[in-house]
Amino acid sequence: xxxxxxxxxxxxxxxxxxxDELKRExxxxxxxxxxxADYSIEDxxxxxxxxxxxxxxxxxxxxxxxYLCPLSHQLMKDPVVLASGRTYDRPFIERWFKIGNRTCxxxxxxxxxxxxxxxxxxxxxxxxxxxxxxxxLPDKDQGIITEADRDHFNSLLQILSSxxxxxxxxxxxxxxxxxxxxxPFLRAFFEEDSIAVTKLLDPLMSGNVNDHPKLQEDLIxxxxxxxxxxxxxxxxxxxxxxxxxxxxxxxxxxLETRSNSAAALCALxxxxxxxxxxxxxxxxxxxxxxxxxxxxxxxxDAAAAIYSxxxxxxxxxxxxxxxxxxxxxxxxxxxxxxxxxxxxLAMLSSYDKAIEQMIKLDAVSCLLSIIxxxxxxxxxxxxxxxxxxxxxxxxxxxxxxxxxxxxxxxIANLALNGTTRAKRKAKEIxxxxxxxxxxxxxx
Numbered sequence: 197x198x199x200x201x202x203x204x205x206x207x208x209x210x211x212x213x214x215x216d217e218l219k220r221e222x223x224x225x226x227x228x229x230x231x232x233a234d235y236s237i238e239d240x241x242x243x244x245x246x247x248x249x250x251x252x253x254x255x256x257x258x259x260x261x262x263y264l265c266p267l268s269h270q271l272m273k274d275p276v277v278l279a280s281g282r283t284y285d286r287p288f289i290e291r292w293f294k295i296g297n298r299t300c301x302x303x304x305x306x307x308x309x310x311x312x313x314x315x316x317x318x319x320x321x322x323x324x325x326x327x328x329x330x331x332x333l334p335d336k337d338q339g340i341i342t343e344a345d346r347d348h349f350n351s352l353l354q355i356l357s358s359x360x361x362x363x364x365x366x367x368x369x370x371x372x373x374x375x376x377x378x379x380p381f382l383r384a385f386f387e388e389d390s391i392a393v394t395k396l397l398d399p400l401m402s403g404n405v406n407d408h409p410k411l412q413e414d415l416i417x418x419x420x421x422x423x424x425x426x427x428x429x430x431x432x433x434x435x436x437x438x439x440x441x442x443x444x445x446x447x448x449x450x451l452e453t454r455s456n457s458a459a460a461l462c463a464l465x466x467x468x469x470x471x472x473x474x475x476x477x478x479x480x481x482x483x484x485x486x487x488x489x490x491x492x493x494x495x496x497d498a499a500a501a502i503y504s505x506x507x508x509x510x511x512x513x514x515x516x517x518x519x520x521x522x523x524x525x526x527x528x529x530x531x532x533x534x535x536x537x538x539x540x541l542a543m544l545s546s547y548d549k550a551i552e553q554m555i556k557l558d559a560v561s562c563l564l565s566i567i568x569x570x571x572x573x574x575x576x577x578x579x580x581x582x583x584x585x586x587x588x589x590x591x592x593x594x595x596x597x598x599x600x601x602x603x604x605x606x607i608a609n610l611a612l613n614g615t616t617r618a619k620r621k622a623k624e625i626x627x628x629x630x631x632x633x634x635x636x637x638x639x
Contacts, residue, residue, distance in 0.1 A: 222246040276312035357395040369414035376421035383425035420460035433470040446482035455494035462501035521553040538578030
């Protein structure tokens with residue numbers, strides 16, 4: 197009882213200490229515990245007391261109402277003043293104007309102008325209050341979805357799902373795309389409404405997706421945007437219309453549509469359960485085709501999607517069957533996205549058929565030539581790792597490396613001058629060459 201009373205008194209005393217002082221004392225106690233192997237129980241108790249005091253300080257901190265945005269009811273990070281004299285947080289009042297309002301949300305008066313004047317004094321007061329209470333200023337991208345947001349989104353989705361006016365659909369699709377890009381927290385709207393994604397993509401289901409390429413581009417890009425929100429990944433992928441439309445859009449529409457389809461599939465595939473859904477829809481074939489034919493940005497997105505899907509071992513055989521090795525070697529030979537191609541090649545080379553195809557495509561000669569070039573250490577490391585796999589799976593490839601080594605010493609040089617991993621792999625290849633061909637040079 198006495199000990200409990202003592203702890204309560206200590207916490208009560210700490211309640212009057214500032215957050216900065218509490219943090220400094222906590223840091224001092226933690227350093228003592230970490231650096232001194234002979235620290236005492238009292239040291240850990242003291243650290244816990246300061247940690248509890250910090251927690252209590254943060255929990256009981258209630259900001260003055262004037263520091264809260266009337267629209268979001270959150271601490272303002274970027275307070276601005278309207279012509280009405282009222283102050284709001286910039287991202288929230290900007291969204292108020294973006295949906296067509298021209299009035300002050302509080303006074304309801306029509307504004308003479310929509311100028312947003314920074315309220316520097318208010319910002320300073322909020323900053324000092326946050327510092328005093330050990331609170332970080334809220335991130336403007338971590339807002340809440342207001343009723344006005346919901347009403348606006350619902351009106352846009354209503355246009356997309358039931359309006360026969362194509363120009364209106366195109367306009368609505370552009371707005372949804374813009375909003376989900378500029379305000380990431382608005383992507384959670386789709387998490388709240390299970391049929392919102394279906395409404396969004398209705399124009400692509402009710403006709404040929406190629407009829408209106410710009411409409412298709414905006415809608416597919418919106419799917420990509422909302423797929424970046426973790427809570428949406430399962431909802432989006434399990435919707436029966438989404439993955440088939442993304443796969444179809446990999447081969448049709450604008451280059452941006454194709455690229456963003458790949459990016460959306462990559463984002464969705466980060467959830468393990470989605471990989472199977474994407475594979476069953478036949479995504480790898482068009483992804484490999486996009487990797488082969490697309491412009492640089494589309495190739496990057498396709499490569500990222502193929503890599504993510506190939507993290508499942510069974511999918512590597514499908515990627516190889518769809519011609520991924522040939523396309524990857526083509527890019528490496530042309531020195532295009534070379535580091536990304538090496539990462540993909542290294543992953544796929546764990547499959548026997550991939551090694552067979554690499555050998556047919558003269559991979560050893562290509563990889564050795566890249567090591568000889570003045571390329572990055574990263575590229576050389578990838579090259580030697582793949583050569584290591586090849587020589588351990590095919591004795592003939594080891595002989596090919598020996599012939600090059602006996603003249604140019606490429607691998608031996610890397611064993612001396614490469615990265616730590618490259619040195620290790622190169623040394624193992626050199627030792628293997630010596631083991632099998634030590635007498636061949638002198639005979």
